[in-house]
Structure formats: C-alpha cells, structure tokens
Amino acid sequence: MPCLILSQESFDEKVPSSLSKRVANRPDLKTSKLRHLSITEPSEKDKELLKQVNKQISKSRKILVLTGAGISCNAGIPDFRSSSGCYELVKQEYPDAAIRSGQEMFDISLFREEQKICIFATFMEKLYSSARVAQPTRTHRFIAHLKNRGKLLRCYTQNIDGLEENLGLEMSSERDCDTSMANQWRNLDVVQLHGDLNRLSCTQCFKTFNWNRGLSRCLRSGQLPSCPRCEDSSTQRSLMGKRNTGSIGLLRPNIVLYGENHPSCEFITQGLNLDIARGRPDLFFIMGTSLKVDGVKKLVRNFSKQVHDRNGLVVLINKTRIGDCNWHGIIDYQILSDCDAWVDHLKEDIPEFFKTQQQVEKARQLKRENSILRKRQREERKLTPPSTPSRKKATAQKSVKSEIHKSNDGASTPEDSCPTLFTKGERTSQESVLLKLQIEDQKSEPLSLLDASSLPSLGGDNSMSNHTDTTIEDDPTDIDEDLPISSYSTLSRKQTV
Template identity: 30%
Template sequence: MLVVRLPASSEAVEPPQAPEAAPKRLNGRRTFSRSSTVGSEACKALSPPPVLERSKLAYEVPTPSALPSYARESDDSERDLGLLYKSLWEARRIAVVCGAGVSVSPPANIPDFRSATGLFARLKERFPNAGLTSGKDLFDARLFQSETSTALFYAMMAEFKDMADAAQPTLFHHWLKRLDMDGRLQRVYTQNIDGLEAKAGLTLGVGSPEALASRTKRKRAGRAWQRSQSDSAALPTAHEAPYPQPQPLFPRAIPLHGGLSTLSCMLCAHTQSLDTERDAGAREALDTLRRGDPVWCARCETADELRTSAGLRSRGIGRMKLNVVLYHGENDTAEHVGACVERDLLGLHDPHEPEVCPIERAMPTLPVVAEGQDDVGDLSMSSGDVQADDALASAFEEEKPVLCTPVVDKPRRRRPMPPDLLIVAGTSLKVPGTKRIVREFSKACHARDAGKKQAPVRVVYMNYDFPSAASEWAGVFDLWIQGDVQRAALGLCAPWPHRPHADPAMEAFVAQHSWQALSVPRPPPASTLRLVSRKLSTAPRRAGKPRAPARRTPPLGPAPGLPYSIMFAVRSMFRAGSRAAVPFRTFATSSSRLANTLLFVEHKKGAINPATLSALTAAQKLGGEIHALVAGSPSEAKSVAEAAAKVSGITKVLVSSSDAFSAQLAEPIAPLIQSLVDSQSYTHVVAGHTAVGRDVMPRAAVLLDSAQVSDIISVEGEDTFVRPIYAGNALATVKSSDKVKVITVRGTAFDAASAEGGSASTEDVDAGEAPTPTKFVEEKVSESSRPDLATASRVVSGGRALKSAEGFAKYIEPLADKLNAAVGASRAAVDAGYADNALQVGQTGKIVAPELYMAIGISGAIQHLAGMKDSKTIVAINKDPEAPIFQVADLGLVADLYEAVPEMTEKL
C-alpha cells in the first residue's frame, strides 16, 4: 500500500454559500435547484449549542500516525497520484464508504465521535455527574434502563438535530453528487446521521427489498402499455407519464446507522416525520425531546382511547424513538442494507434513474480527438446515450421544458457490473459491519485484476489516521491519502471534464482551485487524450469517423479472487417471432457465497461457554458471514440455539439435535462438521481452545485433510495467525495453505462478543448416524459456590509451599472468599494432592487472564507462567526473593505466607 501525505494547511477548504434559488419548473413539477440552500429562516436562526460546536483545535492537522508494516510512503507523489487519476477516469462503478470525517469541515461543522475533541469526550465533560465512563454510553441501547440517561439522550439528539438542520454539504458531498450526475456513482454507504447527502442532491434511505418482487409486474405493465399504442401515436408530453415507471429499489446513499429524519414507535412501529420546516407536529416533538421528555405515539393514544371506550383492556402507549442505530441495539434496516450490499457486489443494475431520464442512466461522455481533427469531438457510447445525454443536459437549463425520452421498444439487457473503484473516506473503521462492507467491496474490486502483473488502483483510503489494528487491513487498500478529506475531494474533482454543476458559484469555485495542499500537476489536457474501452491512451489513431469503443466482456467461468462464487455463462433466449437466438449474459450464484466461517458453539446446561464468544470475535476478523453450529441433545439444543441467535455477529444458527451430542463428544460431532463444510463450502472452522475444542477440532481437521492451527492469540489475515510456542516464551506466525482452516482460539486473547443485539436465523441440520465406539457414562463435577476459574475476575492460587490440603483450606480459601475470587493451584500442588485437578493453572491446565491474580507460595515455573502471564495485575507472595514469579509480578511481597496471608485476610 502506498501512502501520499497532504501537507498541513491552516486554511479550511469551504465551498461558497449560494443564496436560495428561486423555484422553477422541472418536468411539470415545482422544485428547487439541487444546490440551493436547504432550510427555512427558522432553521437558519437555530444556532448550534456550544457543547456540540467543533473546536478550532479539531481543524489542526493531527500528528501523522505511524505507517503499517506493509505500507510504504510514496517516493513520487506525481506518479502515484497519476495512477489514481487514471483509475478515477476509467471507473464506471464507484462505491464510496464514508464516516464522520467528511462532515467535520465547514460549512457542515458536524462533530465527530472518537477524537479528543469529538462528541464522546465533550458529552463526558458536559455531564460530569451523570456517571458516564465515556460519551459512548449515551449511544448505548442500555441507556433506556435509566430515566436520567434517557433524558440526556433525548436532549442531546435534539441538539444534534438542530445542528444537522443548520449544516450545509461539504466539498466531498458535492463531489459525490458530481459523480452521480456523471452516472458513475454506484452507491454511497454513509455512517453519518446528519443527512447531508440528501442536501447535496443524492437520494438517501434504505429502500425496500420488497420492491424486487413487484418489479416484474411493473415491467409487464409497461410493455403492455407500449403494445397498446400505435406506431403513429404522438410522443407523451412532459406532464404525462409514458408508462408505469419502476420505483427505485435502493437510493443512491445508504445510511448504515440510521438518521434523524423520522421517529418510530417502539410499540406499534408507527413512524412520524421530523421535517421541522413543513410539519408543526415535528417541531413540537423536537421541543419535547429538547426538554428531555419522551414523545408518545399518537396512533397508540388513539387506539388506546378507542379500546377503552369499547370496554377493552388497554395495551399501553408506545414511546417514539429516533431511528438511530445504537450500540448493543437492533438495526431494523440491517436486512435492507444487506440486500443492497449483495446486489452492488454482484453488479446488478437498479431501475433508479434521474427524473429527467426515464430510460437507463446516461454514461459520461469523455472528449476524444481522432487523428486529423482540430477540435474535440463527442464520442458517445451508443445512439441511445445521445438521447439520454440531451435529456440530462437540458434538465439544468433555465426555464426550458423537458420532454420525456421516447420509449425504447426493445430495451437493451445490461450485463452485471461489479464495482471497479472503492473510496473509503473519513472513517476510523471501528464498527464491525462497516469493516465487513469495506473488505467485501475490496475483494470485488481487486477480483477484476486477478492474474494481472500491473493492477490499477482499486481501493483508496482518505483520512488523517490509519485504522487501529492495522494488520487486519493488509491487502485491502492500494493507496492511502493522508490528509484533509475535503482537500482530497477538491483535488480529485477539479481536473476532470464533467457535466455542469447546478450551482454556478460551486462551479466557479472548483474551477479556480487545484489540489491546494500538494504541488501535483494536472493530468494532460483533454485534447491530448483518446478513449479506448474507457481507458487512457496516447497511441495514434487512423483518421476517419470515430467509432464507439468496444465493450469489455466479463470472463467466462468463475473469476479468481471474487468474494463469492459468481459463474458467468452465455445462454440463448428465443423471443417470440424471432428466428435467431439472441445471446445475453446471465449469472448464477451459489447459496453459500457469504458463508465463510463455521463457529462451533460449546455449551453446558443450556448456557454458551464464554470461550465461544471470544472465538466469535476472532472469527469476525476473518471477514464474511459467520454461521454457528449448535449440536446438543433435543432438550438443550433449542434453548442454546435461541441464545446463539441473539449473539451479535452471527448471521445463521445451524441446529443439530441428537442424544449422541448430549455430552459433546468428539466422535459424533467431527463428522457433522465435515458434512457441513463439504455441503456449504466454509473456508474456516473456529472453536474455543477449551477441553471440548481441543478434542473436537483435531478430529475434524483430520477428516477435512487440514492441519489444525491451535491456540491462536491474533488474526493477521484470512490465512495467517499468531500462536504462542515454547510455553509462551515465543510467538509464531503461522500461514495455512489448506483449503479449510481449522482453528482454536485462546479465550483470554480476544474480548467476548456481545451476547445481545443479534437476530440470526435458525436452520435445522440432519444429525446423521456416525458410528462411535465411545459411550458417555457419567460426569463427576465438584460443586463450588466460588466463581468459575476460567472466567473469574479475581484468582487466588497456591503452590506446593502450602504443604498440605489443609493448608489450602486454612490460608487460600478464606482469602479467596474475602475477595470473591476463584481458587487456583500450581501443577506441583495438584500433583502432590493438595488441590483438585480442575483448579490447575498453567500450560497443561487452565489459561486465565483475570483482573487480579495472586500467586501465593508459587515459585513461577515456566509452565505456570504460560497460564497466567496475561493477567492484568499479578501479586506474588514468596519468601525467596529470587523466585521467577517476581519477574512477571506487578506487586511482590517477600515474606512468609503463614504470617502474611492471615494478616491480609484479617485486614480485608
């Protein structure tokens, strides 16, 4: 990955503010110019609260972050940016993922969240007595459990709504609109909730996948209308619809985290607009939120009055909530967003077109000079595009009516076009869902260049800082532009020929600027460029009439490197009344294209083992969907599957119930894993590094002909992992070349995934009848009221210095009870019979990482240190000052344990 740094500049790049444009008629409708100032005088009078105002310090260039190990700083900015210019010129399907960094600059001035001057830090300063560990607590769905935090959330979101209403789009938003006008913007996935994409002229929302089902009916109705018209019929006027128009499946901009435009009832799901310009009820609701009071659902109130008057029982009145996605909360639009991402990755076309262009979107027309010509000619992609270009250009002329484009009798079938350029801007990539979208789009973009020695720039990251945990982004980005996002957008949009912007002030501003912070020459003038298959070329061309460039054909067969199997095939279709076959391209996808990882869910007595939740966190770093396998007895499998479906990060739960799985023995479970991997084409099988995981995964690896990777503590890539060796004294980076990676994960090395917030589907799986020579007889477990050793936050361990089991009971157990801690033991104490084998801590026992670990009478053998060295705080008590345990201890006490421990217990 190349890195290009933009030098710091004290000037803020801010587009000019144009006065509100007068309304004009467009296609028979009264509308406003797309770049007019959005907001009434009442909204302009709203001044943003001081707590939410962006500090001047936030505009200073942050300290450049260290480059990832796989990145290198550009030694030739002109050359590398020239590659970016070339890729931008050639791109026909540009996908954009943006975050808060695109809205922090003037004239938006929307605060970001995670920076030192961001919203989280300021909220904590503003409410010091609210008990907030971070401002992030006010974006957690659990805040509704407290009336105080709920009132703070309402007031804070009302202030944020005021700021969003007063904000105006930045240069980056105008650049997105320019790409959309050129017909090259595939989709914008935004993490912002301010709605500035809509103010810039992009359609904003999540769409409705249900429209897919009705699209075929609309097509049939439109074609029936065409057949009913005679050939000599006059063309429809601007006030008449030529035939039933298909509605957009998905808008151009998709909000990943919701928005501030609507309220929805938490009881009946009724929605209410928050358009304060046109709706008096919206202004009243916003005033209620500003006071910290809840807004009650009007529909529920009406229904409750009717039920009460009829003598029926009241069902209550629901609260209205802002449609903003919170941490640990449900995302009601997740299914719609997932459907849109899937269609974009496959390259399926959308009937969403500009209002003035009822047929397909017009592609950009680039200037072309043929040999022997003096002037720049206009080379259109096809004759149909000329009509579309004329319609689109006439839409922005002053007071000129626009006639609908004539209906095409035989619309051209458009082949799938996956994205060819991904731009990620202004986001720290902390949210798992956004990270997955970026990875999948990066795979789709890079799949276009599989097998090429010199690939163009396909994925660009624009931000001041690179995402944390940079190792997981190896191979994802091709170019990192480090600097201000607005300056980067200005530099990208200034040199290129484009359709005139609706705002003359914005057009003049862009025309006067180049890439301000970087002395990079513009690309060669348009008169020296020639378009061949939409690629730059300076090769001579024979004089004569320009011909349309040849269309690029997708390869036959599965494209290597694609994120899921897409098989292109050439088929034939005979139309009625036609003698010849009309070839067209279609595609088929496997049903498991997104199913990459199979997670084995370990459970006991109906509860999921915490080690499984840690393994899920590791599995999320691999990318792709995660399917969970629940294998258990018929009495437990259903309840465990319901709990697994609620875990955040799991997309599907596979349930297999059989009495053979009641004890979770490896012999029946390993063949089940093999059959699922063979049928669903999983690339990874993940489980916790527990006694059950260490029993099941090696057998499954043998059946899958794979080498198991055990006890990993870090994920460096889809095939690269880090695991400890030599009793934890060294770390090995292991790269697996197996088709299926079988992995066990150390639970203490990864944070546990949230057990709430998910909404996975469930599917029953045939258990089969794998013969097994092993039969479960009974399990003897010592009952204890103390916390479980593997998951306890405090652990008190004793060694052989206690001399007897009575010593454990007299010195270790009372101290553990006072601290509400679990009891552990070294291997020497277990072998001597002082403690039970289940209490052993070490390489051959349990590996723990509590907040507090007390080692009493333990010398610190290397095997014991391997099982507890990741503890947050280690306290050691030993009378030998040279004991190895003091080398890893945070606090050490050289004393006789028979005197120090009773005194410590008495003082607690």
C-alpha cells in the same frame, strides 16, 4: 505438411510483442501492504504514484463509496471519536452523570436509566438542530457529481445527518411493499447504515414521524414524547370496551444504537448481496471513517474482494492513520488528508473528471458530428473528379513559365534556353506536349514579318534548287536527326531569316 497445432509451452513462448508491451506498460497499482500517501508535502515518488492513482480514478466506471462522520465535520457537525467529537462533548456537558464513555449515549442499554434517557434526549435534539442548519460539503457534492456522471454504483454511509438528501440523492427509507425489492434498491443512491436523525421512530410500533416544534421542545427538555399512533390505538380499544394493554411507545431519533438490529436490516442485506454479486465495481472510496464498527469492517472486506477481482483500487481518505496490519491486502492506499482538501486536489489534477454530464455529452456530440463531416467529405472526393490541376502539374507549369522568362532574357537558341524540355527519350503527357509547342511558337518570329523572297517554296525539290543565293551557310543535311520535330522546324526558320 507441417503440423499446425502448437503445444502450450510453444504458444507461451511465441506471445506477440504488441500484447506483451500492452501488459508491461499498464501500471500495477494494487498493493499487498497498505501504503500511506500525503498530498500536502509528497515526495517525488509519491507525486508520481498519486498521478497514476488519479489517472485510474478518472478511468473508473462503477464506484462504491463508504462515508463516515469525517465528511460532515466541515459542515459544523461533530464526529464521534475525535478529541472534539460527540463522545467527548457528552462527557464535558454532563460531568456529574455516571457515564464512563461517550459511546454509552449510543447504546441500547441507556433506556434502563432515567438519567441517561434525559441526557440522550437533550443531546439528540442539539445534534438535530446543528444538522438542520448545516450545508453539504465539497465531499457531499463530489458524491452527487459521481451520481450525475453515472459513475456512482452506491454510497453507504454511517452518518445520520442526511445531508446527501439536500443534493437530490435518493436516500434509503422504509421498505415499500408495493415495489419489488430489486427495483427499489436500483433507485437508491445512499444507504444509511446507522439510520436517519431527521426522523423519529416509535420504540413500540416502529412507526416513523417527522420532527416538529412540539416534539423538539419535548426532547430539549430531556423527555421522550409518546407515540401518537400508540395513543390513538389505546384510545380506540378503550372506546370499544376492549382491555387496554397499557403499552405506549416513546419517540426517539430513528438511528441504530449499539446492541440493536437495524429496522431495515433484511432489506439492506438483500441489497448488499445484489451489489456484491452483480454490481461489478472497479473503484472503492472509503472517506472520513476510522473503520471501528464490526459490521462496517465486514462490508469493506467483501467489497474490497469484488473490486480487486476487477483489477480496481481501494482508497481510504482520512486524516488519522488506521491499523496497518489489519488492512494489508484489503486497502491499497490511505491518503492522509481532509476529505474536502483531497477533493480539491483531485479536481486540480484531473479537471476532466469533474465535467458535468451535459458537458461530456456535448463534447461527444461535437466529436460525432466532426467524424460524420470528415467521412462525408472523403466520399465526395471519391465521387467528384478534380476540377483543378494537381499539385505536381501546377509546379511543372510554374517551372516551364520560369524557363520561358529566362530564355527571353538572354538565351540565343532553344537548346540553350530550355535544355530540360527537349531531352532525349522524354515521355510527357498530352498537355505537356501542347504546352511545349506553344512555348516554341512564342519564341519563333511570325511568318508575316519575313520577306517572301527569303522563304522556300512549298512546291518540293524544284523550289529548293531555284534559290541558290540563300543565306544558309551550313549544309542542311548536317542537321541533327536526333532533335524533335518541333525543334527542327524552329531551327530552320531561324536560319533562313
């Protein structure tokens, strides 16, 4: 008896051809070095590569998104580091201020100088006013579409404008102690890594407040308003005869400045660990950022590892190039394009990906109903016998009828008119035999039209001997015995006429 256990070497050599073809046909789009692609004037090789990347995007199921200020530029909100960004605007508007770089306006050390506080308050009020009238861009709507399709795992944004909230996306806010951390994190769509410009927070008690006209007027004048909660607490202590601490906080935009910790850093850190451990993303979009912040760099590396472990792709969409050597093996492709232009390109290349969830569910329902209907029809065919003759029988009847017409036109004998009907050793069904008999009866003349004297008697051998003046010239014994019985009867009738 031959041994059925194969060694590992022999098993590797005998891999089925179907499996090997399946692995070979799947394109390996993961790169060891960052590759730059353009959608405006791509080469033929880049066109084919872009199609393969877009095809894998359409098949993705769990997508992570990291966004920067570049996705809000088309909404009228300036970015930070470009030639027309916030840093340059600060230096142009306040040339006399002792500001070496615009980044100092977003550093925690600015609260040490009154002049910088004044510039910070004025600039933040202008930025809030522009963000208040801005409308979400096509890139924001693309993120909301991923949420609608159930493909968005999480969107991490460095932006402070909060335009995603206008599209119904759930934004990260203060930690809700009445809800478990996992449930609150599961319901979040957008995590604001650098805070929210649409809220004001106290520098002392960290209580958050909404903007109003009075607060906006105070910031526009270059002053930070006092915290109402701290003032009420101080007043209550004075009324109770307690010592007044004199510490009343100031309200500033609820954003994270350089050099300070995020007020919800513990909550965000726990959520990040959940997404890394259990998220299982298969695609990672980095949009509109040059990746200069250290914390964001670390986040990209951690998420990139998880995506690559699931054979996914990491794609950066930004107009300016990033340092290639720092991102080899981490980012697969950088598409040198404006984010909104890339969304338009993607919509043109894979329109099925941009169908709404309602359209997808309707198409699935129609497909499901058609499948059930076809299955039911197959079962009915098996249970009910066919009421009409099959196609083969129908074609056979047509051929027989055509032969009848041909024989009526000029054939003299049944053998000449229907040679195929009376072949030797033919096996036919009962219906075919009856049909042949009907054809032969139609070809023969009715007995009522014949002369009774010319018919042979039905009495047997004696009747045959009384008719010696018959018109049959051939000897009856010369009739071919191989002919069928129906043919023999027809031939005798013809010859006795």
